[in-house]
Amino acid sequence: MTTEVSVTVNGETYHVPDVEPRLLLSDFLRDLLGLTGTHVGCEHGVCGACTVLVNGDSVRSCLMLAVQANGAEIITVEGLGSPEELNVLQTEFREHHGLQCGFCTPGMLMTGEDLLRKYPLATDEDIREGLSGNLCRCTGYQNIVAAIRSAAVKRTEKAS
Amino acid sequence: MSSDRRANPSDVLRPRNVGAPIKRTEDPRLLTGNGEYTADRKPDRPLHLAFLRSGQPHARIERIDTSAALGAPGVIAVLTADDIADDFKPVIPFSRMPNYHATPIVPLASRKVRYVGEPVVAIVATSRYLAEDALELIEVDYEPLGAISRAELAIADGAPLLHEEAGTNVLLAREFKKGDVGADLKAAAVRVGGRFEMTRKAPLAMEPRSYAAEYEKRRDAITLYTSSNIPGIVRDAVSESLGLPGHRLRVVAPDVGGSFGSKGSLYPEELLICIAARKLRRSVKWTADRLEDVSSSSQAFAEIVNAEMGFDANGIATSLQADVIGDVGAFSIYPWTCGLEPVQVVSFLPGPYKIGSYRGVVRGVATCKPPTGPYRGVGRPISTFVTERLMDLGAAALGVDPLEIRRRNLVRAEEFPYRIASGIIWDKTGFTECLDAAAEAVGYGQLRKLQAEARKQGRLFGIGIASYAELTGIGSRIAVAPGMPINTGSETAKITIDSTGAITAAFGVASHGQGLETTLAQIVADDLGARFEDVRVIQGDSDEVPMSTGTYASRSAVLGGGAAKHASKILQEKIKRVASHLLEANADDIEVTEGRAIVLGTDRAVTFKQIAKAVYSDMKTLPVEAREELTATYTYDPINGTTAAATHIAAVEVDPATCFVRILKFVVAEDCGRIINPMIVDGQVHGGVAQGIGAALLEELIYDEDGQLLTASLVDYMIPSAPEVPLMDVVHIESESAVAGGFRGMGEGGTIGAPAAIANAIADALSPLGIGVSILPMTPERIFKLMEQAKGREDE
Numbered sequence: 015m016t017t018e019v020s021v022t023v024n025g026e027t028y029h030v031p032d033v034e035p036r037l038l039l040s041d042f043l044r045d046l047l048g049l050t051g052t053h054v055g056c057e058h059g060v061c062g063a064c065t066v067l068v069n070g071d072s073v074r075s076c077l078m079l080a081v082q083a084n085g086a087e088i089i090t091v092e093g094l095g096s097p098e099e100l101n102v103l104q105t106e107f108r109e110h111h112g113l114q115c116g117f118c119t120p121g122m123l124m125t126g127e128d129l130l131r132k133y134p135l136a137t138d139e140d141i142r143e144g145l146s147g148n149l150c151r152c153t154g155y156q157n158i159v160a161a162i163r164s165a166a167v168k169r170t171e172k173a174s
Numbered sequence: 175m176s177s178d179r180r181a182n183p184s185d186v187l188r189p190r191n192v193g194a195p196i197k198r199t200e201d202p203r204l205l206t207g208n209g210e211y212t213a214d215r216k217p218d219r220p221l222h223l224a225f226l227r228s229g230q231p232h233a234r235i236e237r238i239d240t241s242a243a244l245g246a247p248g249v250i251a252v253l254t255a256d257d258i259a260d261d262f263k264p265v266i267p268f269s270r271m272p273n274y275h276a277t278p279i280v281p282l283a284s285r286k287v288r289y290v291g292e293p294v295v296a297i298v299a300t301s302r303y304l305a306e307d308a309l310e311l312i313e314v315d316y317e318p319l320g321a322i323s324r325a326e327l328a329i330a331d332g333a334p335l336l337h338e339e340a341g342t343n344v345l346l347a348r349e350f351k352k353g354d355v356g357a358d359l360k361a362a363a364v365r366v367g368g369r370f371e372m373t374r375k376a377p378l379a380m381e382p383r384s385y386a387a388e389y390e391k392r393r394d395a396i397t398l399y400t401s402s403n404i405p406g407i408v409r410d411a412v413s414e415s416l417g418l419p420g421h422r423l424r425v426v427a428p429d430v431g432g433s434f435g436s437k438g439s440l441y442p443e444e445l446l447i448c449i450a451a452r453k454l455r456r457s458v459k460w461t462a463d464r465l466e467d468v469s470s471s472s473q474a475f476a477e478i479v480n481a482e483m484g485f486d487a488n489g490i491a492t493s494l495q496a497d498v499i500g501d502v503g504a505f506s507i508y509p510w511t512c513g514l515e516p517v518q519v520v521s522f523l524p525g526p527y528k529i530g531s532y533r534g535v536v537r538g539v540a541t542c543k544p545p546t547g548p549y550r551g552v553g554r555p556i557s558t559f560v561t562e563r564l565m566d567l568g569a570a571a572l573g574v575d576p577l578e579i580r581r582r583n584l585v586r587a588e589e590f591p592y593r594i595a596s597g598i599i600w601d602k603t604g605f606t607e608c609l610d611a612a613a614e615a616v617g618y619g620q621l622r623k624l625q626a627e628a629r630k631q632g633r634l635f636g637i638g639i640a641s642y643a644e645l646t647g648i649g650s651r652i653a654v655a656p657g658m659p660i661n662t663g664s665e666t667a668k669i670t671i672d673s674t675g676a677i678t679a680a681f682g683v684a685s686h687g688q689g690l691e692t693t694l695a696q697i698v699a700d701d702l703g704a705r706f707e708d709v710r711v712i713q714g715d716s717d718e719v720p721m722s723t724g725t726y727a728s729r730s731a732v733l734g735g736g737a738a739k740h741a742s743k744i745l746q747e748k749i750k751r752v753a754s755h756l757l758e759a760n761a762d763d764i765e766v767t768e769g770r771a772i773v774l775g776t777d778r779a780v781t782f783k784q785i786a787k788a789v790y791s792d793m794k795t796l797p798v799e800a801r802e803e804l805t806a807t808y809t810y811d812p813i814n815g816t817t818a819a820a821t822h823i824a825a826v827e828v829d830p831a832t833c834f835v836r837i838l839k840f841v842v843a844e845d846c847g848r849i850i851n852p853m854i855v856d857g858q859v860h861g862g863v864a865q866g867i868g869a870a871l872l873e874e875l876i877y878d879e880d881g882q883l884l885t886a887s888l889v890d891y892m893i894p895s896a897p898e899v900p901l902m903d904v905v906h907i908e909s910e911s912a913v914a915g916g917f918r919g920m921g922e923g924g925t926i927g928a929p930a931a932i933a934n935a936i937a938d939a940l941s942p943l944g945i946g947v948s949i950l951p952m953t954p955e956r957i958f959k960l961m962e963q964a965k966g967r968e969d970e
């Protein structure tokens with residue numbers, strides 16, 4: 015028993031026939047759509063590497079089935095900026111050395127985007143709390159926090 | 175100004191890139207989802223592997239029935255040890271060490287299993303989902319042989335033998351000795367000691383292990399994409415095992431999502447996937463899930479150290495004695511052997527101190543667990559933990575401040591090179607400079623006052639110091655692992671300017687987060703005289719340089735950097751010779767900078783592009799004998815290697831209600847020699863310290879008495895997340911080292927110093943309750959128990 019899944023990912027609409035109900039959204043994005051920017055670090059909802067935005071909210075794509083995303087609007091790391099033109103948060107990650115091996119980075123960026131859109135992030139503790147569901151083994155988080163802080167400052171400057 | 179006045183060459187040659195916080199070349203692709211990790215490879219119609227792993231700790235395999243699995247949807251093949259017996263030779267982790275028993279590595283367990291998680295059967299199917307479905311249809315009958323769950327049990331009389339051929343569970347035994355420890359301990363004014371332990375730990379890179387064997391039918395060749403940091407060693411081992419020459423077996427480590435040692439050995443799955451691809455003449459992919467990764471990747475620590483240190487009345491450490499038992503797991507890893515971690519502990523126990531006499535004995539004992547292997551810091555996190563605890567115990571017994579006792583015992587600037595009691599030679603490094611700088615940065619005096627205040631209020635506030643030294647960038651004179659025959663002491667750089675003028679620098683190293691594409695390009699740009707952005711660095715590909723081992727043991731900046739410098743210099747000479755023809759000037763009067771060769775003090779110049787065109791494409795610009803290919807290869811060997819050192823200071827507070835430890839301050843003062851990219855160095859320290867915090871407070875692989883892993887998910891095996899890691903302050907002491915470029919390795923240090931500093935801080939915090947720290951991690955549960963015991967003592 016398979017179904018068709020229609021989704022909009024990074025502004026592009028896909029109609030994918032014959033999707034098995036058990037297929038994880040993470041595998042759907044990576045294997046069927048070829049969007050391998052979304053990483054899979056645990057498949058049990060702890061590491062956050064697979065985070066994407068589904069209808070504007072951050073979601074662990076390893077904990078969602080592709081069929082559940084039918085009709086949804088999804089943004090993955092590929093939808094943020096390009097190597098030639100990084101978006102604000104990506105630029106700050108680069109400026110502050112907020113990534114080393116880069117494996118957690120897509121999830122960090124998607125969570126960061128979500129935090130920046132929804133929360134005031136008054137203190138660095140707020141940022142750290144917001145990141146507590148995303149694991150990074152390389153950076154010790156310090157430069158990730160600095161990158162998000164800097165993006166938050168830019169966001170406020172732009173708004174005022 | 176006369177036009178022929180010479181510019182000062184040193185102005186022209188001043189490094190522009192080395193030392194600067196240059197933004198990483200890797201980042202644009204990694205930030206946009208354009209990286210390519212092994213699991214992202216998309217070979218033509220790939221097949222997928224799944225492994226049935228042993229659920230038994232130690233058992234004879236009586237029967238395997240794969241018939242039902244073979245008939246399952248999508249299944250192409252089911253492989254057992256018998257099915258592949260003729261397809262490979264076992265890989266032997268050889269060592270010249272006496273009293274060492276090598277255990278052969280095979281792709282699938284044959285006849286018996288020795289740990290829970292050992293691969294027994296492999297299924298190849300058209301999708302990963304279908305391969306995993308079919309696993310459930312395999313039947314295996316086991317005859318249990320008795321679990322060996324702890325090292326102490328493995329050495330007990332009558333314990334079942336894991337490897338009958340070895341005749342013992344002690345796979346390795348060694349002793350280091352200098353002077354008369356017994357006499358010195360007897361003469362000591364103060365003796366301190368205890369039983370110290372660091373429990374088993376997972377390196378836990380965020381990317382699980384992943385392999386893709388891409389099969390090329392027309393020449394029966396395989397390209398193995400592997401999440402490895404030793405692709406060259408893997409290539410040579412698989413080539414030997416499968417009888418595939420190197421030009422039909424290319425091994426590539428593409429973007430790799432961290433390793434910390436867990437991807438630094440050859441794995442059975444790497445052999446199996448190549449065997450399967452060759453047998454089926456198809457490309458095959460496999461990526462571990464997290465449970466598989468935690469329960470089958472090499473693990474760390476698992477050592478118990480009984481140690482004693484003697485001091486004279488002036489607080490000078492005179493003697494050290496230690497007995498180390500390493501629980502090395504079921505097999506030796508390739509190529510490092512099971513000696514890597516435990517032998518390193520006894521080698522480094524004397525640390526940066528001038529301890530007169532020493533006796534260190536070590537045994538590596540086989541148990542029913544996955545093998546231990548390299549992990550960031552190798553041996554030194556625990557040797558530092560033990561020695562630094564002993565220093566603090568000594569200081570307390572003598573009534574000396576912990577800072578002062580270290581100052582009295584560290585090797586001083588005028589005493590280098592210094593051979594410590596275990597035989598390691600430290601070259602000139604800023605040991606005391608690091609201690610002083612860390613104390614200053616943390617505001618040591620002020621911090622002690624704060625502590626006194628806090629104690630008055632009954633708060634459990636502690637300060638901990640740890641100093642250590644390590645060998646980095648090890649050359650050919652010293653084996654990275656004891657007695658290992660593979661030369662890990664050299665590294666090759668091959669730098670080429672092609673016919674378009676583009677510069678490509680190929681290395682045998684294999685970055686997995688260290689940013690070597692950036693730092694090595696910084697060196698090449700400076701030493702060749704190119705623009706940074708024009709240099710492309712290629713690495714982690716066995717086809718690119720003839721010899722490559724990889725990135726481990728804090729070697730890549732020292733060895734790769736040294737090779738880069740030498741190869742750049744050779745290529746620059748060639749450029750000068752060509753330019754001297756084109757510019758009709760003496761080669762000695764030509765300087766190469768920013769991608770151009772310039773006659774000094776003039777505006778006469780040619781670009782690399784013009785030089786390349788003259789060499790490769792133009793018919794008559796150059797005489798035949800001047801058309802040298804614009805390429806240079808150099809294999810650099812620093813022979814000995816170089817020391818790196820640091821002091822870490824932590825301030826912590828223990829919450830008596832929850833028993834949680836909060837880190838209030840963390841300072842690192844480190845000497846990694848000449849810094850190539852300060853931004854990257856800070857990042858390495860931050861990440862290393864975060865892992866050290868995990869080792870000190872959170873991370874523990876718990877195996878029960880039946881050899882079952884109880885902490886295989888990231889819920890049960892906790893690594894630090896952002897709220898648990900404090901803001902860190904990093905101070906750099908840049909004392910020049912003797913190797914090319916003056917670099918010292920520094921990728922591991924954070925993980926070496928942090929556990930000891932935090933342990934000392936917790937011990938300091940709990941000292942009013944009479945509680946010591948002798949085991950890591952100090953989880954809230956352990957602290958709670960110690961506090962309960964202390965209360966019990968008080969009540970008595």
Ligand code: FES
Binds near residue numbers: 055058060061063077
């Ligand atoms: S892969 Fe989804 S949370 Fe780890």
Ligand code: FES
Binds near residue numbers: 112150151153
């Ligand atoms: S950058 Fe490697 S896990 Fe975060």
